[in-house]
Amino acid sequence: MNAQADNPKILLVDDEAAITENLAPFLTRAGFTVSVANDGVIALELISSYQPDLLVLDVLMPRLDGRAVLRRLRQENNTVPIILLTQVGESVERAMALEEGADDYLNKPFDPHELVARIRAVLRRAQPGVQPLTTAQQLVSGPLMLDRTSQRVYLNQKELTLTPKATMLLAYLMTHPDELMTRDRLLDAVWGWDYPAGTRTVDTRIAELRRAIGDDSTEPRFIETVPGQGYRFVASVTSHTESNR
Amino acid sequence: MKRHWLFTLIPAVVGAIIVLLVNLGVGIPWTRVEGSINPRLTIAIAATMSTWGFTVGIVLSTILITVAQLWSWRIRTQTKLEDQKSQASAERREFLQRLDHELKNPLTALRAGLANFSSIDSPPSGSQIKILNSIEEQAIRLSRLTADLRKISELENRPLDQYPLDIGQLLEEVFELIQDQPVARQRKLNLNIPQAPRPLPRLMGDWDLLILAFYNLLDNALKFTKPNDAIDLRAREEGEFVSVEIADTGPGIQAEDLPHLWEALYRGDAGRNVAGSGLGLALVKAIVERHEGSIDLDSHPGQGTSVTVRLPIRDD
Numbered sequence: 106m107n108a109q110a111d112n113p114k115i116l117l118v119d120d121e122a123a124i125t126e127n128l129a130p131f132l133t134r135a136g137f138t139v140s141v142a143n144d145g146v147i148a149l150e151l152i153s154s155y156q157p158d159l160l161v162l163d164v165l166m167p168r169l170d171g172r173a174v175l176r177r178l179r180q181e182n183n184t185v186p187i188i189l190l191t192q193v194g195e196s197v198e199r200a201m202a203l204e205e206g207a208d209d210y211l212n213k214p215f216d217p218h219e220l221v222a223r224i225r226a227v228l229r230r231a232q233p234g235v236q237p238l239t240t241a242q243q244l245v246s247g248p249l250m251l252d253r254t255s256q257r258v259y260l261n262q263k264e265l266t267l268t269p270k271a272t273m274l275l276a277y278l279m280t281h282p283d284e285l286m287t288r289d290r291l292l293d294a295v296w297g298w299d300y301p302a303g304t305r306t307v308d309t310r311i312a313e314l315r316r317a318i319g320d321d322s323t324e325p326r327f328i329e330t331v332p333g334q335g336y337r338f339v340a341s342v343t344s345h346t347e348s349n350r
Numbered sequence: 351m352k353r354h355w356l357f358t359l360i361p362a363v364v365g366a367i368i369v370l371l372v373n374l375g376v377g378i379p380w381t382r383v384e385g386s387i388n389p390r391l392t393i394a395i396a397a398t399m400s401t402w403g404f405t406v407g408i409v410l411s412t413i414l415i416t417v418a419q420l421w422s423w424r425i426r427t428q429t430k431l432e433d434q435k436s437q438a439s440a441e442r443r444e445f446l447q448r449l450d451h452e453l454k455n456p457l458t459a460l461r462a463g464l465a466n467f468s469s470i471d472s473p474p475s476g477s478q479i480k481i482l483n484s485i486e487e488q489a490i491r492l493s494r495l496t497a498d499l500r501k502i503s504e505l506e507n508r509p510l511d512q513y514p515l516d517i518g519q520l521l522e523e524v525f526e527l528i529q530d531q532p533v534a535r536q537r538k539l540n541l542n543i544p545q546a547p548r549p550l551p552r553l554m555g556d557w558d559l560l561i562l563a564f565y566n567l568l569d570n571a572l573k574f575t576k577p578n579d580a581i582d583l584r585a586r587e588e589g590e591f592v593s594v595e596i597a598d599t600g601p602g603i604q605a606e607d608l609p610h611l612w613e614a615l616y617r618g619d620a621g622r623n624v625a626g627s628g629l630g631l632a633l634v635k636a637i638v639e640r641h642e643g644s645i646d647l648d649s650h651p652g653q654g655t656s657v658t659v660r661l662p663i664r665d666d
Contacts, residue, residue, distance in 0.1 A: 121455045121458075121459065123455070123456065123459035124455060124458050124459045124462060126459075127459050127462035127463040127465075127466060128458075128459075128462040130466055131462055131465050131466050134466075190458075212497070212500075213454040213455065213457070213458045214453075214454055214457035214458040214460075214461055214489075214492075214493045214496065215458065215461070216461065216465075217461055217462045217465035218465060268511070268513070269511055270511060270558070296558060297501070297504060297508075303562070305527055306558050306561065
C-alpha cells in the first residue's frame, strides 16, 4: 500500500472476507488509507487506536452488529462519520438508520464507485466536533425549518402542509446540502424503489415542495435543478438540537 | 356437521303424522262404508300409507345425508387447499427473502472485484475489457433482481402512504407516462375515463404505488404487443369498486401459463425473450392486494388479453 499520510483514513467493517478483500484495495486506489475490521467488537477497539476519519459499516455482523456499533458511538458523543451498508433494505429500517445517526447508507449490492462518491461527499460535509446534520433534530436553512421528530416543516414560523413523502424528500435534501442528488438516488432513499418512470414521481414531489416553500425553479433559493442530472439543495443548512419553544 | 343425522328422523316423523291424522278421526273418505267408518279398512290403509311414508322417508334421509356429507367434505377440502396455498405462498416468500439475502454479499464482492480491474496498475487489454464488461453487466442484472425481490417483500410489510386520491387523474398521469416510451408510438393507445353522469369516486390509496402498478401493467401490454396493436386503458364505477381495465389486441396468453402469471420469477414461453426481471406482475399483485383490491386476467390466444383491477371505493 502506498498510502500517503494525509489520505483520509477509512475503517471498513464487514464480516464477509470476500467483500473486504476486494473493497479495501479498491478504496486504497481511490485515495484512502484503509483498515479492516471483521465485526463490531473489533471495530470499536480499532476506532480508539486507529482514529479513522470515516467508518464504512456493515449492518449484519456476528457478535456486535453495525447498528449497535452506531448507537454506541453516538451515545458516547463520537461523531465520526459513518456510512452504513444495509442489506435488510427495508425503507423503514433505512430511515431508522439515519435517525440513529448514520451519515449515509448504501444498499448491498452497490456500485463500488458510488461508495467512493458517498465517502467523499460525507467527508466534505463532516466537520470535526460538529454534530452531523443527519443526527440533528431540527434542520434550519434561513426561514425554513424542518423538525425531524415531529416531521413538521415551518416557513417563517408558519407550518406548511406537506405529504409525508415530500417531508421525507426535503429532510433528505437538507441533510445532504450542496450534494448533487440524482433522481434515482432520491427514489432509492425516499421511496425505497425505482422504476423507469419513477423519476417523474420525484419531479412531482419536488414541484410540490417548491410550491409549498415558495421556491422559484428559475431562481431557486433552496432547491436547484441540475439539468439532465437531478437536484441540489443549495442553501446552507445548520442543525439545532434544542427544542423549539 | 352432526346436524344432518337429524334427517334420519324423517321417516319416523312422516309415519307418526299419518298415524296421528288417522287417529284424530280426520279419516280418509274412501274408508267410509255407507256413512260409517270401516275400522279394518282404516287401519289397513293407515298401515299402507305409513309404510309408504316410511319408505319415502328412508329414501329422502339417504339422499339428504349423502348430499350433506358431500357438501361438508367439499368445504373441508377447499379450506385445506386454501391453507396449503397460503402456506406455500408464505414459504415461497420466505425463500425469496433468504435467496435475496444470500445473493447480496457475493454480488457486492463480485462488483468490488470487477471495479478493481479498472484501477489496477496493468489495465486489461481490449478483448479482456469486453469480457469484463459482460461479467459486470450480468452482475448488475443480478443486483437489479435482488433489488426487485426486496421491493416485493417490502411491499408486503411496510405501511402504505394512503390518501384520498382521484383515480381518474392518476390513470391520466400513468397514460401520459407510458407515452414517453418510444415503442408507445407504434401502438394505438386509448384512454377512457368516465366523466358523465359523474366522475369516478375517490379512493384511498398510495399514489406512487398505484402509479407503479398501472404503469407495469401498461408496460407489459406494450412489451407483448406488436406495432399497430391497440391498448385500451379504461375505468368505470362498479358497485363498491372502481374497475380499471387494461386490454390489448396482442397475441394473448396460453391457458397453461395463466395460473402462474402472478408468481414471482415465472415466465411463460412467450415471455422468455422479453426484457424484465419476471417480477412485474407479482409486484402489481402485491400492490393491489395491499389496497384490498383484486386483479383478474382474461386472455384469448390470438385475440388479446385484458387485465382488470378492482379497487374498493373509500374516502375516509
